[in-house]
Amino acid sequence: MTRTALMAWLLLVPVTGNANDIFLPLLPGQQRGQLRRDTVRDVAAGQLAAVPVPAALPDGRVAVAVVALQDWREKLLLQIAPGPSAPLGPPLTVADGPRAWHPRLAVSPRGELWIAWCGRRDEPGAGDYSRKVFLRRLLPAPAGPSITVSGPGRACRPDLAIDQQGNLHLAWEQWSAGQPGQVRIAYRRLDAAGRPRGGVRLVSEGSFDRRPALAVSAGGVWLAWDGLVNRCPDGGPDPDYDVFLRRLAGGQWGEIIVADNLPGIQAAPALLADGEALILAYHSSRGHDLVKWWHLRRWYRGRWFEPVGENPAEEVAWRGEKQGGEYPAPVRLPDGRLLVVSRSSQGSQVQLVDGRGISPLFDLTRRGWGSRCRRQVAVPAGDGAVLLGRRGRRQPVLERLLVQPGAGPVRWRPLRREAKQVPACRRRQHRAADGLPGFGKGGLVLYGDIHMHSALSDAAGAPDEVLARAWTRGQDFAALSDHDHIVGRPLFPSQWDELAWLSDVFDARPGFAVLHGFEWTGRPVPAGCGHRNVYFAAARPARPCGFSLGCDDTASLVKWLQPYRALVIPHHTSWTGTDWAADERVERLFEMVSVHGVSEYPGNRPIPPRAAAENSRPAFAREGLARGRVFGFVGGSDAHGLLWHHGQARRRDPWLCGLTGLVAPEVTRRAVFDALFARRTFATSGARLAAGLQANGLGVGQQGRTRQPVKISFRVEGTAPLQGVEIVRDGEVILSRKVGRRQLAGSFTDRHPGRGRHYYYLRAWQGGRPPEMIWTSPVFLDIKGE
Structure with a gap:
């Protein structure tokens, strides 16, 4: 105009x-x-x-x-x-x-x-x-x-x-x-x-x-x-x-x-x-x-x-x-x-x-x-x-x-109308996980976004549109995680029911699994406990226990979940923090990356974290691991349908800002939930990279007792030439490789990590604007001696 x-x-x-x-x-x-x-x-x-x-x-x-x-x-x-x-x-x-x-x-x-x-x-x-x-x-x-x-x-x-x-x-x-x-x-x-x-x-x-x-x-x-x-x-x-x-x-x-x-x-x-x-x-x-x-x-x-x-x-x-x-x-x-x-x-x-x-x-x-x-x-x-x-x-x-x-x-x-060009089907051929250390044999590498919002909370687009987008883009699994409440307004019972119904409707599509979930929306730390997503192995409960609906803190949320097989995942912790107070029997994962950047450590590179909200206390994955917490890593877009996520995202398309990879025997709701619960996961910033890590025979997400030295094998597969691969132990990089090609596999021996508890994970990144990253879930070792 x-x-x-x-x-x-x-x-x-x-x-x-x-x-x-x-x-x-x-x-x-x-x-x-x-x-x-x-x-x-x-x-x-x-x-x-x-x-x-x-x-x-x-x-x-x-x-x-x-x-x-x-x-x-x-x-x-x-x-x-x-x-x-x-x-x-x-x-x-x-x-x-x-x-x-x-x-x-x-x-x-x-x-x-x-x-x-x-x-x-x-x-x-x-x-x-x-x-x-x-x-x-x-x-x-x-x-x-x-x-x-x-x-x-x-x-x-x-x-x-x-x-x-x-x-x-x-x-x-x-x-x-x-x-x-x-x-x-x-x-x-x-x-x-x-x-x-x-x-x-x-x-x-x-x-x-x-x-x-x-x-x-x-x-x-x-x-x-x-x-x-x-x-x-x-x-x-x-x-x-x-x-x-x-x-x-x-x-x-x-x-x-x-x-x-x-x-x-x-x-x-x-x-x-x-x-x-x-x-x-x-x-x-x-x-x-x-x-x-x-x-x-x-x-x-x-x-x-x-x-x-x-x-x-x-x-x-x-x-x-x-x-x-x-x-x-x-x-x-x-x-x-x-x-x-x-x-x-x-x-x-x-x-x-x-x-x-x-x-x-x-x-x-x-x-x-x-x-x-x-x-x-x-x-x-x-x-x-x-x-x-x-x-x-x-x-x-x-x-x-x-x-x-x-x-x-x-x-x-x-109206001038043109014939619609109908694109050809792009059916995914799932790759076997046998070549990725730490995932065992016989599994499939699957990708999905389990952190997405719709117009039923504070986003754009109908909830079915959000699930349809994940399915159309060829993801293997997905979840709607609309807020239990936002700006003082809770979900209504019919909206809660509609989200459950649509999850089951799309779960009925062959080769696509949909988890039931929602976002428990607490206040930022220290006034509250931060935000957490909640997922269920089977049907969601008949009503939520949200921040304004009876579960006002982490302890009450965990108590409410006791009758259910459920998962709790904190997210965008660099922005709103987390209290590290949830029972590890349900809080088994941590969202590493989304439209809000990366919550690995302060000043993370090459993808930075989102700055802390006003009056909040940020938290990072390495901080939780240093406290002795045991959790795996996932990624999720946290997309609300806004271009550039109103200036916060690193991409114009917010749905490309976080993805979870996992290994499961089949594409079903139960198999996907079991893989998440077992921490058989890796997190990516949106691209379909893949990586695996094994330490003294233990795979990603696993815990075990062992002796030193620690023999590590790993493999990373990028979608573009990799620029760097690092092995992290207890928050410190103990192996760093510059690559220049799409794949890197290798082994490494950590001879003297010392007695006590340790964790190891792989992080890697590839070039591009913006760059892409991947993290394997950690391996947790309790080392008793030589």
Whole structure:
């Protein structure tokens, strides 16, 4: 966007700087150009609550549905305000859990208010993912008990639309334990009284379809959804999701239409009826560029159109905490303009689309870290007003935005579509570990990232997208480690359940194992105990014991884990520290490297550690080993989907900043967990290097008694010429080799290490920008004499 165009948008003198020119704070009560932020109200005041869902009623009242959390129970509430700027009334209980999630409101032509949601009426056990979709009429008066719309299995994420005859249309995600790797979109119609008219029909045809959206237009009922279309891992930077569209007219479903042929992620559709046309919004990684921005498309008489003009936000080289525009919520204004609300990685923002193009970003959230939401909900409220339900940093809020008259309706141009180039499958041939000292015979060398975040905590991207990326890139195993809480906001029970369910869905894919896990998010040391990831050998517990959910320190966390076979792994300790207080029976590993650098020792080279947070006390691997702690090494990206991890990472692609290598007999959840538990691991900074070390017959991660001298054999395999290989004993380098080739194998005798306990590990690095590193887990020896 040129500076002249920017001035036309804002009607004020533009600010300077690259990102600042198109990322503009909009404070409560403030007006910038055509947009005024009129009213901001807390929803479910005094309660922990999710994103509110508003609806504008024909008589001028405003209804808001919201899910509140009370003692690990989800309670679905409804609040009514007499006017768009009036205070919300006392809450009415719609459903009292223990699971009630993803509410959607719709108003009929007669002014009746209906609500749909998914949940269950009893507490689920671990691994029980069954859910129902429910429907209930709320106004003009609550009409009896809720109606169960769906059948057996997991039915969730409903959307609801009502046609001019008052018929209700519902769509949702449908999953069955009998087909654990498949998710489809289901649909059902009910009449104006809520009576079913026909059974449940599966409308989509993919293997993994999610996030349905409905709209009623003059041409019928439209249903959109997104689906993962990769047939197999292809090595691409992003998984391949497409958005699909299908119309129900005359009781018959039409052909499935593909909305876009771009590679990468096209997901999270939202629909608007526009007379005979249909407007579709979704977010896109724009052909594998990691950070996603919303796109608009118009379907009219069998052709696709796009708005005239480019989104100025896509032209900026983003490096800050707020990046991207996901989960768009478009609203059509009376004069044909569009207002689009989207979620940045750490907040909410709006843009206007009119005859001049697409406006700058108007930021609704103050700068700083912390978000826990996905889609926000925006609805028109008459005369250019828009009601927006979103999550603030600490409290859900209902906003009223006023849009002044502008430059006329959106101008559309035909969309140029090119045939998608489908990459070939890149099936991994696992190498045997026989040539790596210290790993025994018969095992396979496997790689995976077990430290990744999604939009369910403080990151970008849906949780399934994160797992799909690991699978697409050819990793053998993975884990989602979303925060138990972030900035005072905990995971809700349905979010905890969704993470578990998705882990099992992707674990069902051949050749791919997914661990159950989460991040226990303590305060930095010394005020707290640092951050730790927790992983389970089998199904995750029915509820977490997080920092704000009963486990406030390391001792309480370890006590809670006693009934489970679990692992605890401290991470980014150079930044937030660790207390070294966890029981070694569960804290058997240490995360050496991530987007936060390397936590091996202060001043580590060639990859440095991240500087300590304010008022924190850093900790390093060698410090823990010197205390006599026994642990192996792993790597994990700790990626949050932000380019350069908001300036902290050494790579633009944050998913390439940490990786765990291990040796296991097969690619299964149990085998991967057993290898981690046994410390049969090595850590890399992201590339697939491999290394092994053996000392007096003992392998990596093992402990044993022996006598001196210590005979060491090792091998390192790089992906580029190695620059250096070192053997470390008790924090000191006792062997150093300059290499210049991709592989190095050798042996070495440490003749007089001395009596007592010692540890040995290998570290190596190779050239490149940035360089890559690898560390084997230590071998622990108790030397008794000659």
